[in-house]
Amino acid sequence: MDSTSNQFRMQNPLPQYPGPEFDRQPQKAPGLASEMSPKPDHGETSYRGFGRLEGRHALITGADSGIGRAVAIAFAREGADVALNYLPQEESDAREVVALIEEAGRKAVPLPGDISDESFCQQLVALSVDRLGGLDILVNVAGKQVSVDSIADLSTEQFEATFRTNVFAMFWLCKAALPHMPPGGTIINTTSIQSYQPSPHLLDYASTKGAITAFTHGLAKQVIDRGIRVNAVAPGPVWTPLQPSGGQSQEKVQQFGSEAPMKRPGQPAELAPIYVVLASQESSFVTGEVYGVTGGNHLP
Numbered sequence: 001m002d003s004t005s006n007q008f009r010m011q012n013p014l015p016q017y018p019g020p021e022f023d024r025q026p027q028k029a030p031g032l033a034s035e036m037s038p039k040p041d042h043g044e045t046s047y048r049g050f051g052r053l054e055g056r057h058a059l060i061t062g063a064d065s066g067i068g069r070a071v072a073i074a075f076a077r078e079g080a081d082v083a084l085n086y087l088p089q090e091e092s093d094a095r096e097v098v099a100l101i102e103e104a105g106r107k108a109v110p111l112p113g114d115i116s117d118e119s120f121c122q123q124l125v126a127l128s129v130d131r132l133g134g135l136d137i138l139v140n141v142a143g144k145q146v147s148v149d150s151i152a153d154l155s156t157e158q159f160e161a162t163f164r165t166n167v168f169a170m171f172w173l174c175k176a177a178l179p180h181m182p183p184g185g186t187i188i189n190t191t192s193i194q195s196y197q198p199s200p201h202l203l204d205y206a207s208t209k210g211a212i213t214a215f216t217h218g219l220a221k222q223v224i225d226r227g228i229r230v231n232a233v234a235p236g237p238v239w240t241p242l243q244p245s246g247g248q249s250q251e252k253v254q255q256f257g258s259e260a261p262m263k264r265p266g267q268p269a270e271l272a273p274i275y276v277v278l279a280s281q282e283s284s285f286v287t288g289e290v291y292g293v294t295g296g297n298h299l300p
């Protein structure tokens with residue numbers, strides 16, 4: 001995607017990236033970026049840093065693939081050292097990200113593990129602080145999404161697992177990270193258009209995104225006295241392994257992005273610049289905010 005991924009050349013955004021129809025491409029959750037067709041653009045060949053996060057220490061969950069990978073690449077090129085969390089099954093994707101961070105001349109600290117476990121979340125923060133030498137930025141990107149058509153088939157186990165991964169982990173990680181964060185520190189959560197316009201087949205997932213939005217607004221008001229800002233990004237459809245690995249039916253994967261006014265899914269590379277601005281001092285008067293990146297299905 002070298003010719004289309006240039007974020008500095010003015011161009012029509014509609015044909016900038018592929019749109020439907022896509023091939024069916026079932027994967028087992030959590031899925032791998034390396035198995036997707038077409039390959040997602042995480043900014044590998046395009047993201048240019050300007051020193052906006054020079055010397056910062058960042059922990060990013062879900063950093064192996066998708067939006068988290070794009071954020072990790074961008075943060076490293078902006079001068080940050082990065083601790084990356086992901087699931088052990090995603091080691092091959094994560095290795096590619098570690099190599100890109102190191103190519104940018106920054107430190108990469110891979111910390112695989114399951115964030116649906118509270119004690120692991122506490123360890124993850126402690127190890128990040130220790131190995132990075134501090135923690136200035138926490139980016140909660142990891143998420144679980146499993147499509148189920150009817151509430152009758154939605155199990156308590158799935159409902160709970162989705163909440164543990166998307167909501168409880170964010171709570172545990174914020175709670176553990178805040179005591180380490182200096183004034184000027186930032187937290188960025190990942191909510192969704194689903195927080196505002198829930199799809200009928202994503203009942204549990206959309207509910208977690210509603211919770212993430214409310215948590216972001218509330219925590220922002222609580223910690224601003226300490227000079228820490230908390231914001232969220234709300235993506236619309238984005239071309240990542242989350243979707244073909246059970247997040248949508250294969251029929252929906254084939255048409256993915258068609259419901260956005262831009263008639264295509266976004267690429268992870270189109271999300272990363274927003275996380276950069278929210279992490280950096282450039283957004284110093286922005287807190288408790290949700291930034292939509294939706295291809296036109298705007299937030300309310």
Ligand code: NAD
Pocket residue numbers: 030031061062063064065066067068085086087090113114115116140141142143144145165190191192193234235236237238239240241242243
């Ligand atoms: P992705 O599959 O690339 O990333 C999700 C990551 O979550 C995985 O890579 C995995 O490392 C991590 N994860 C899942 N369960 C975990 C667990 N128990 N422990 C540790 N890590 C776990 O997909 P993505 O689309 O980049 O997803 C990133 C975020 O963006 C998610 O919060 C998702 O809800 C949100 N989002 C995605 C879309 C979209 O269309 N892709 C739209 C709106 C919001």
Ligand code: MG
Pocket residue numbers: 030031032033064065066086090093241
């Ligand atoms: Mg992944």
